[in-house]
Every structure is written in structure tokens, then in C-alpha cells.
Amino acid sequence: MGHCSAQFIFLLLLKILQSSAKDELIECVCVGTTEQCSLEERCSGDQCYSSVIVNGDVISFSRGCLKGPEQKRMICSTAPSAKYAMKCCSEPMCNSNASIESLLDLLLPSGVPRTVAGQGGEPLQYRVETLALFVLGPMVVLALLSLLAVLVCRRLHHGRLERLHEFDTEQGAIDGLIASNVGDSTLADLLDHSCTSGSGSGLPFLVQRTVARQISLVECVGKGRYGEVWRGQWQGENVAVKIFSSRDEKSWFRETEIYNTVLLRHENILGFMASDMTSRNSSTQLWLITHYHENGSLYDYLQRVAVEMVDGLHMAASVASGLVHLHTEIFGTEGKPAIAHRDLKSKNILVKKDLRCCIADLGLAVTHSQTDNQLDVGNNPKVGTKRYMAPEVLDESMQTDCFDAYKRVDIWAFGLVLWEIARRTYSNGIVEEYKPPFYDLVPNDPSFEDMRKVVCVEQQRPFIPNRWFSDPTLSALVKLMKECWYQNPSARLTALRIKKTLDKIHNTLEKGKTDC
Template identity: 35%
Template sequence: MLCACNFNCDINYCTSKFGCFTQIVLKSDQKRYSILYGCTSNLIQSIQCGLDNFKDQFKCCKSGDFCNLNFTNEYLQAPKLPRDTTIQFWNINYFLIILSCLFSILISGLALYFCKKIRQIRRESHIKDQLKNFRHRIQHEINEPKIVVETIQSYTSSGNGPSELIQRTISRDIHIDYDSGPLGKGRFGVVWKAKWNHDDIAVKVFFSMNEPSWTRETQIYQTNLIRHENILGYITSDIMGLGCTVNMIILTDYHPLGSLYDYLQKNTLNKSQLLKFLFSISNGLTHLHQEIFSTSYKPSIIHRDLKTKNILVKQNLECCIADFGLAIRFNHNHIENDYELSLRQGSVRYMAPECLNESLDLRSVESLKKTDIYSFSLVIWEVISRLKIDGFINDEHRPPFYEMVSGDPQIDVMRDIVCVKGLRPKSKIENLIKDQDLIQVVELMRECWSNNPAERLSALYLKKKFKKFIQ
């Protein structure tokens, strides 16, 4: 049964099978009494009930739950029991459960925070290691260093002193303009506008898995005597950490007019602009293909991915050739050993017939030059298609073979069109041209896209012809 309890109890009631008791105890002043309630825990206590000694008297009962509350005393007040003891018990449990949940959440949050902090520290350490390894490898793979060397004159008391070389990576000094969006995207990376020493430059950021392409393009740009007015101006190469990754970068001159492809999208051309574009492209291509023997040797360079998206328009409306990620060098008519060649490299739409049908002789520098000439013929077609003629409304700029294929065509489809059927791009404007110089340009274009590589013209010949037209 349940009994009222006010001593040796965690709560104000207890249970017993022997009954309940009320004990009256005289206090030390001999004038007041205190009353104790509890459970009869054994048979001996139940025998004490009924003794007549009022000083230490037990009153026992078994008549029902809390029967020991029936005794009252004017000096003392019986303990107040809750109406529903079950509710109080469950409230305490709920409180403990909520407290446990909050404690668990706190511990979990702290654990996640420390785990994230540890992972961040490890990631930063890993990036630093990668940067260190990349820079070590660069010094062995590239002939020229890819770090900016600043010469600072340190003066002695006499005013003359030795030059002191201070090295630092250029990636720390550039500020990429991410807000304006990328200038262009390719298979190997993304090109951004950036600031360096308060000047506008272009930064080509290579994806981490395309290190061979970055190495190859850097080697091409660092070739002896490569600098030319119609080759994109090269500044330097470096590596930099972007977020959680390590990327390779190439810094070049910035040309706000963008690529020739972008320019043709927005503009039509008159005869003078058209010839200026074609002459500057052929001039740059001639310099690439030419092998120069002098105090410094320059090998022949084959671009292998010539198209309007890889040609930039300068402020003076001349063009310069860019993007050498697939280019190769020939030293004394022998290809460099570190290149892994494939018959099918470059954009499929601009790929020469001998590349599509895999008949190209990779050991012949002249054969490889003719693949660039074929691609150049399609660039000529794109430029001519934007020629402005009185009484004729130009269609919007479209890539070669747009009426036959769309998007990024498959090799098998292009081989069927170019090699099997022998088709070439068509333009409505070709039949409307009356100017004799431009008629000859169309004839040169058709010679350059011949199925037979031997019938195609050289870059030097084209350069001389276009220069004659301009004069």
C-alpha cells in the first residue's frame, strides 16, 4: 500500500506490505511535538504500534492508501501529497530525456567542428605539399624558370653595388576578375581577365588533370625566337592554389576584342578588314612553320588546332594565334621525343581529310604543316562569309559545315562528309563577289582545302599573296 512519508524518503510517499505508521516525537523544549510519517518496514515496527508511551508513540494503520494521514496535531502540519504522483514522475523523466538530448547535440556539434578543423588543416598541408612538388618538377621539365625574377639595385655608400636577385612566384601578384566571368573556355582550361602590376592580362587556368597540355604550351611559348606580332604575347607560367585544388596557369597579353569567332559574331567586314585579318593570320602561321637558323635556333612548330576560337583580334584589328596545347615542335625535321602524337587531335570540324581517314604521315613535318593549311582554309571561309556587300544582307556567323552537321560532330560523320563525299562548306556570298582580289582569295581558299595535301599552298605563299592584295 502507499503511505505518506516525510523522512528517509526521496519523495513524499512510500510503499509497504506491513502498513503505515505515524510517530509522534516530543521536541527538546518539552512543549512541542513533531510528527513523522512513514512505512512500517518490518514486523517489529508493527508490534510497537499500540504502546501507550505518548513521548515515543507509533500509530499504525492498514486501512488503505495514506491512512497514516488521518492523525492530526495542532502544532504540526501533514505533508501535502500531489494529486497525481504519476504526472510528477513522468515530468522528471521528460526533463532528463531533454537534458540528455541537448547534451548529445552539444557533444556532436563539438565533434563535427573539431573534425572539420582537422580536415581543413590536413587539406592546407596537402596543398602546400602539392605546390612544393609541382615547383620542384617544373625546374626539371621546363628549360626556362617559371618564376618572376626582379632585379633590385642595392646601393653602397659609393652609389654602386651588386645586383640582388629576389625571386617570387607571379601567382601571388595577380588578381583574377572572377566577377566578369571567363573570357573563354576550352578542353584544357578556362581563360580569365586579371590584373598584374596595374595592367590587364589574360590568365589561362588549366585543370589539374591537364598538366601535360600546360607543360607543352609553356614549352612552345618558351621556344627561341617565338615572339612575333601575330603570335599571342607570352608573359610567364606558374602554378597557384585555387580553393582546394592546385592549378597551372599561363599569363599572356589581354585583347579586349576577344577571339575572331566572337568578333565575327558581332561584326561584318569590308575588303580592307578581311585582307588585314587573313594577312596577319598567315603571317603568324608562317612564323610558326618556319625553321630559323641563326645564333639562336628556332624549330618548326605545328599548331594542330587552328580555328577562329584560337585566334585573337588585337586593338589594331590584326590577329594573333593562340592556344598551343596541342602544338608540336620539329627539331631539324625530327619530332621531339616527349610528345605523344595522335592522328586525330584538334577540333573535328576543322580536321584535315588525312587526319580523319588516318592516312597522315606523322614523321613528315611538311605533311603536318598541310593539316594547319587545311584548317586555315576553313578560317578563310568563315571570314569571307561575313564580308559586307552592297545589296546583300549577311546571315549570322556560322561555323564551317553548319548546314551538314551541328554542335560537336563525330569523327565518322565528318569523315563521310569530307573524305567519302568530298564536300566542303558553301556560302551564298561567294557567287556575289565581283572584286578581283577577293575572287583570288576564294580560289586560294579552295586550293588550301584540297583532299590532296600536296596541292595545298604553304603559309609563306599565302602571306605573300595577301600582302600583295593589301598593297
């Protein structure tokens, strides 16, 4: 009986101790948690906590109590994020010293908050120095870099102007520059060297100006709507100087631009040397300096001289070869755009000493590059020569945004040039006098309407003498001409096909001579 009483008393004491331990709570500071906090801003719980919550650029700070193991486990084990952080502690009033800054240090980086909601919910300024560093810093650096770039550009521009001023005003310095850069070189030496310089088909730009100012004009060899052509001399060698009138500045600029195209140099394209805007006799002159060919233009030469069949074929084939080079685009870093002449005629073709020809006068040229599909028609309002205009130009049906259309216009004109050569080519000892295309159908200076009526409405073509059909070579040339004169532009031959056909006609002629 005594043993049972002792055991009952022990169990009763144990239950009382457990009950008292369960009811033992700690006191915490309570701020911002309206459901828990009393008027004295105190609360009781198993643990104390302090937390911070970021909502946009406003931060809310609170302190309070946690009751029950489940609440302690769930809340105190939550890891900090970019918007939320918490600290838990188990000592009475242990959250009284918790600060916003210490909790913000726990947040994961996500930008810099600007204001903080304090205990009364009033916004406070936060980390102004940090804000200034992140916002104003990049702006200051950008401003400094911009200022530096402006200063460098101004310095470079000023230096360039000084060099140009010295170059233009000091004639003695120019002569010295010529002596050092050009020396006793021949034109061939200079041009051969410049082919690898990447500066286009002429001389390097600086040497262009020195050469231009060292040329003495000897005689005027031709005049046209653009100005005059003079024979000049440079270091004892003949050069051609094309002097543009001031109203034709756009043609001068365009021709200079085209001639400076990389990889344009070709034996059947007039050799370009230099271009310069110079002052003579108190007036500005626009000069274009090229190789000089004493035979003059094909137009002039055919009026003076009739040619043998072989020479006539060489003339035609060389013009076709130059046209192939113009029309062909060369791809690569140092490539060449495709070029259409737009004003091909016998006056714009020069005859070399070996009776081969070269194409000149590129002032109306059009360029096209497949790389960027850019069609560059220049800024020259002029059109080609009326007598040589293709039907689609005369009736204004030409597709001006298509580069192939410009090439087909060149082919039409080439057919007319071929006709001019054929008239002045001996066959069985017979030759016709020189006449321009359509000489028997339109006046000497035909109007646009004159040509449109003959070519488009009546669809007439240059007169073919009967005797041409009795000569195999001239007969083949007639067939070739007619394939250049189709009313439908897309039916005309390409320059490459023309060149190959002329080569074939020439080979047949040579083979016939050998067999004889």
C-alpha cells in the same frame, strides 16, 4: 847447314805457341743451357755470357759459354729489345755475379713482368710495389674524383632546394623579390628585356613565378574543354590567365614548353608572359599568363561584328603571317625549330585592338629541327577539333612521321578560317551571318564519323555564295581557299605563298580605291 836448323827450330816453336794460344779457353758458369752445361754447371769457351728472355709474363734467365769468333760476334752484338737482353765478358767465371735485375734494366719498356722462371723454372714474385702503383693508383684516383663529384652535386642540389623552399614558403620574401626584380616595370618593359635574355618568348623563369603570384583575377571571360580563361590584373594592367583543369596537365605543360621556345615572339603569335603551378583554395591550379585582348577570339568577334573588306584582309593576312613564323625554322645557336599548330581554328585566334590577329593555344603543337632531324609531337594524346580536321587526319592516311604533313593540316584549317572571315566581310553592302564551317552538312557537335563522311567520302567543301564571285576581292579569296582545300595534301599552298597572295590581293584593292 847450321843456319837452316835454327830457322826450322824457330818455326816449330812459333807453331807450338800458336797452337797453345788457340787452345787457351776460359771457364764460365753454366746455368739453363742444357746442351753446354756439365753436371758441375761449368763450361769452357772463348767468352762468358748471361741472358734474359721475356715470354709473356714469364722471364727465363740463363748463363753459359760462347765458342768461336762468329758466335761471339753474332750474339754479343745483338742489341737489347723488349723481350731479350744479354751481357758478354772475357774473364774466367765473369758471369757468376750476373743478376736478373741487372739484365731486366737493359730491356726496352713494354710493361711490367709478374713472374720470373728461376734456375729451377719455378715462378717467383717480381716487383709487387710497381704493380700496385700502376694498377691500384689509377683506381684510387678515379674513386676519389667520383666521390668529389657526388659531394659537389649533392651540395648544389641542396642549395637549390633551399632557395626554392625559401621562395615558395615566404610570401613576404616573394613580395620583396618582386619589388627588386620587377619593380614598377610595365609588362612591355619586362617582355622587351626578356627577348634578349635567351629564356624564350616569356619572362625569365624566376620572374614568371613572381608575376604569377602577384596577379588578381577579375572576371571569367571564357570556358572550354581545357578549363577557364580569366581577365586578371598585374600592377594595373590587364592580363589573360588561362587556368587548366588538373586532368589537362599535359596540355599546360606542352603549351608552356612551346611558348618558352627561343625566338618564338612575334606580333601575330599571342604574347606569352608566364606559367606557374600555384595553389589556390586548397587546390592546385595550372596557370598560363598571356597578353589580354579585349576583342576576344576571332570566333566571338565575327559573331558580334561584320568587317569591311580591308579589315577582313588584314585579319587573314595577320593569321597567315603568324603561321609563316610558326612553320619557319630559324637556324643558329639561338635558333627556333619549325612549329606546326595542329589545332588552328577561329576560337584559337585572338583579335587585337587594330583588328590584326594573333595565333594562340599551342598545346597540341609539333616541333621539328633539321639540325638533328627530330620530330617532337609532345606527350599529349588529344587531337585537333573535328570540324577543322583535314581529310588525311579523318581517314587516318596522314604520314605522322613527316613534319610537312602537319604543316599541310594547318593549311587546310587556315582555308576554313579564311572562309569564316569572308562570310562576315561586307561586299556591296551585303554580308552573311556567322556560321561555322560545314554548318549545313554536319550537326553542331559533329562526330569523327560525321566529318569523315562529308570531307573524305563525299569530298564536300564549305558553301560559297554566288555573290562572292561578282566581287573581285572575294573571288580572289575563294580561289585561295580552294587551293588550301585540295584533297591531296602535297597540292596545298604553303603559308608563305598564302601570305604573299593575300598581300597582293590587298595591294590590288588599295590600287583600285586610288584609281577611283
